[in-house]
Amino acid sequence: MAEPRIIIVGAGPSGVRAAEAVVKAGLRPIVIDEARRAGGQIYRRQPDNFTRPYEKLYGTEAGRAKALHDSFDALKGQIDYRPETLVWNIADRQVWTACGHVQDTLPYDALILCTGATDRLMPVKGWNLAGTYSLGGSQVALKSQAVSIGHEVVFMGSGPLLYLVASQYVEAGAKVAAVLDTSPAGARIKALPNLLAMPSVLWNGIQLTRKIGKAGVPVLHQITPVEIMGDANNGVNGVRFRTASGEERRIACDAVAVGYHLRPETQLADLARCEFAFDAGTHQWLPKRDQDGRASTAGVYLAGDGAKILGARSAEASGKLAALAALSDLGLAVDRGEMTALRRDVANYAKFARGLAKAFPWPANQAAALPDEAIVCRCEAVSAGDLRAVMRETGAIEANRAKAFSRVGMGRCQGRYCGLAAAELIAAEANIPVQQVGRLRGQAPVKPLPIAIGEE
Numbered sequence: 001m002a003e004p005r006i007i008i009v010g011a012g013p014s015g016v017r018a019a020e021a022v023v024k025a026g027l028r029p030i031v032i033d034e035a036r037r038a039g040g041q042i043y044r045r046q047p048d049n050f051t052r053p054y055e056k057l058y059g060t061e062a063g064r065a066k067a068l069h070d071s072f073d074a075l076k077g078q079i080d081y082r083p084e085t086l087v088w089n090i091a092d093r094q095v096w097t098a099c100g101h102v103q104d105t106l107p108y109d110a111l112i113l114c115t116g117a118t119d120r121l122m123p124v125k126g127w128n129l130a131g132t133y134s135l136g137g138s139q140v141a142l143k144s145q146a147v148s149i150g151h152e153v154v155f156m157g158s159g160p161l162l163y164l165v166a167s168q169y170v171e172a173g174a175k176v177a178a179v180l181d182t183s184p185a186g187a188r189i190k191a192l193p194n195l196l197a198m199p200s201v202l203w204n205g206i207q208l209t210r211k212i213g214k215a216g217v218p219v220l221h222q223i224t225p226v227e228i229m230g231d232a233n234n235g236v237n238g239v240r241f242r243t244a245s246g247e248e249r250r251i252a253c254d255a256v257a258v259g260y261h262l263r264p265e266t267q268l269a270d271l272a273r274c275e276f277a278f279d280a281g282t283h284q285w286l287p288k289r290d291q292d293g294r295a296s297t298a299g300v301y302l303a304g305d306g307a308k309i310l311g312a313r314s315a316e317a318s319g320k321l322a323a324l325a326a327l328s329d330l331g332l333a334v335d336r337g338e339m340t341a342l343r344r345d346v347a348n349y350a351k352f353a354r355g356l357a358k359a360f361p362w363p364a365n366q367a368a369a370l371p372d373e374a375i376v377c378r379c380e381a382v383s384a385g386d387l388r389a390v391m392r393e394t395g396a397i398e399a400n401r402a403k404a405f406s407r408v409g410m411g412r413c414q415g416r417y418c419g420l421a422a423a424e425l426i427a428a429e430a431n432i433p434v435q436q437v438g439r440l441r442g443q444a445p446v447k448p449l450p451i452a453i454g455e456e
Helices: 013-024 054-078 135-145 160-171 186-195 199-214 267-271 312-329 336-359 384-394 399-406 419-430
Strands: 006-009 030-032 080-082 086-091 094-099 102-107 110-113 117-119 132-134 153-158 176-181 224-231 235-242 248-252 255-260 262-264 276-279 284-287 300-302 375-377
Touching: 006 013, 006 312, 013 054, 013 312, 054 160, 054 199, 054 312, 086 267, 110 312, 117 135, 132 135, 135 153, 135 160, 135 255, 153 160, 153 235, 160 176, 160 199, 160 255, 176 235, 176 248, 186 336, 235 255, 262 284, 300 312, 312 336, 375 384, 375 419, 384 399, 384 419, 399 419
Parallel strands: 006 030, 006 110, 030 080, 110 300, 132 255, 153 176, 153 255
Antiparallel strands: 086 094, 094 102, 117 262, 224 235, 235 248, 276 284
């Protein structure tokens, strides 16, 4: 009997632990990853010729990062590892991949999607100026190129990533002009019962905040972004915002990193025909899965932040759990006690994540307040006024219909960065709940492909 083919997409925390479990069961999984080296975004490895210590790169998570990297390195000879490879379509129990100009089609018996997360962004007037980065983009620059995105950087938005990246810039010796947080400081007190589910992670967050404060970086809470200032020729030269008291202020800078926590990369789950449900706590549509990671589509399993944002530690547990569920469904023996313990761990991380959602709420009201001239979709240069005009002229209040008429979400990112904010703007303009707007449907290819591509 042929060995079942298990494909794992992603080599971040969940993908590595899933691969580890499959190898332990005596199988050789195919591990496909867009990145050149394993680790995911949170534990992104530095280039081979860089020698910065783990403590400098990963801070309080240095030990976990090294453990994950070491685990993957030990697996390399026992897996079919395909780095720098894009999975661009899923259909009929097959995945389509592209590596450079070479395409491949791979059937599977079990598909474990460990696709990770990307920045969750809310537009602000001027965010299309050169010098504006996502928090994740600014982190990549630091980890992969050992450079700051500017001489004086403002970090603006909300969520743990805001403080993590700002602290990493401080640690690297970069000039951080300010950290501007849209969430109320008091929200964290209300979220404390949930946050105490993971006291060590909470303590790490407190340490990051202290590090930023000790460096003399101004940290302001409950701010409202007004404008990223600058011009087309010279890029960013400042940030204008309102304080909690309503006072308007300006901070000079030559770069801004923005972000509001993270959003799952769910396009492949969508192409695999997985069912989605609206999560009211985070204002996002998420793929459905059972407690072990099984999606609604048979043979598909979801793990890590690609299914729901629960953090890197949860990703490791859910990756292993999804792999064990897949092995069990394929008729292989698994440790049921281990699965029970992993379910407990994931549930605990989920409680902590609910606390984060309360502590750092998604600022949906900012979409309603966007001026008409503010760009919503940077790929297609669609403004808030353009989208509102389309709604008035066509009556389009469903996400995909509004996309068809306005082109919002039709660009290179396929709505990854503008889709959630555009839905909030539509909901506010139409005076309907955002879940009624729906979600942008995923389409293949999920990312751009080379014009000339052929089979191996």
